[in-house]
Amino acid sequence: MNPDEQTLSDANVFAAVVRSGSFAGAARSMNLSQSVASRSVARLEKRLGVRVFDRTTRSVALTDEGRTLFERLEPLLHGFEEAFASVAEEQSRVRGRLRVKMHPLLSHVIPGQQLKAFLDTYPELSVELITSDKLGDLINEGIDIALSVGDLPSSSLIAKRLVNTRVITVASPGYLASHGKITHPRDLLSEEHTLIVYRNPETGRPFQWEHHSGRKVVKIATPGRLIVSDIVTLHGICMAGWGIAQVLEIAVQPMLSSGALVELFPEWGDERFPIHAIYPSRNYIPPRTRVFLDFVSSAVSNDA
Numbered sequence: 001m002n003p004d005e006q007t008l009s010d011a012n013v014f015a016a017v018v019r020s021g022s023f024a025g026a027a028r029s030m031n032l033s034q035s036v037a038s039r040s041v042a043r044l045e046k047r048l049g050v051r052v053f054d055r056t057t058r059s060v061a062l063t064d065e066g067r068t069l070f071e072r073l074e075p076l077l078h079g080f081e082e083a084f085a086s087v088a089e090e091q092s093r094v095r096g097r098l099r100v101k102m103h104p105l106l107s108h109v110i111p112g113q114q115l116k117a118f119l120d121t122y123p124e125l126s127v128e129l130i131t132s133d134k135l136g137d138l139i140n141e142g143i144d145i146a147l148s149v150g151d152l153p154s155s156s157l158i159a160k161r162l163v164n165t166r167v168i169t170v171a172s173p174g175y176l177a178s179h180g181k182i183t184h185p186r187d188l189l190s191e192e193h194t195l196i197v198y199r200n201p202e203t204g205r206p207f208q209w210e211h212h213s214g215r216k217v218v219k220i221a222t223p224g225r226l227i228v229s230d231i232v233t234l235h236g237i238c239m240a241g242w243g244i245a246q247v248l249e250i251a252v253q254p255m256l257s258s259g260a261l262v263e264l265f266p267e268w269g270d271e272r273f274p275i276h277a278i279y280p281s282r283n284y285i286p287p288r289t290r291v292f293l294d295f296v297s298s299a300v301s302n303d304a
Helices: 003-020 023-030 034-048 064-092 112-121 173-179 185-189 231-239 249-258 287-303
Strands: 053-055 060-062 096-102 125-131 145-149 158-171 195-198 209-213 216-220 226-228 244-248 272-279
Touching (some): 003 034, 003 064, 023 034, 060 064, 096 287, 112 287, 145 287, 158 173, 158 209, 158 287, 185 209, 195 231, 231 244, 231 249, 244 249
Parallel strands (some): 096 125, 096 145, 195 226, 195 244
Antiparallel strands (some): 053 060, 145 272, 158 244, 158 272
């Protein structure tokens, strides 16, 4: 503790003795031993060169110098307390701007109605949603929180796994009506079927299709006539009945619920992709980041 910090600490003990009327009371209120409280006041008297208390074995009374010191010190200490309380209260408010980077695959995870309810709950909060398939440098980009799909590179950032979502194979009812029933992943090797392939934004290569059932894995070559790097196009053309797609269940849950897409091999859906929320530090997380993290955790869990 430097001299200025020590003097401030000693002044607080002095004020506590005045308020409580005794060294014992001051020590209890500040969670100190009585001997530490006594030494603090002695140190303050030595620094000032005056006695601030007249002490007897039964009582403690302010000297004239001590009374003058307390009268001048009390407003300053009260101001410190108000300042700290104000900062703490400000820190507890959900306000300001929150910048969120979100993988395109998660564009359907947060329904508009839920986002509206979140924003209505925190009227002093502004949210900027940035869709990107690359994590990038969150700190230099000023990103408060990122929602990422897949395994993460090693990093000093904090990652919270929100959910593991299934990798599933889907087609539209129209496609199935014109191409017949598909019962096993190996049926996709038939030339009569069209596969819509999604390009991995990290590697630049198409994703390899795999179908997992327990320890059994069936891999399917994906030469597809159509390779896309945009999730909206992937979902749109699949729902239009042009071909079959392999997707993350969480990204197409609304289409599955409405019947616009049909899962082909439920018993081969054991492959999973993790979804993480990533933020700069676990210490002193701003309230705006904390409440959004809780919100998106709930939204993702409900859709998983």
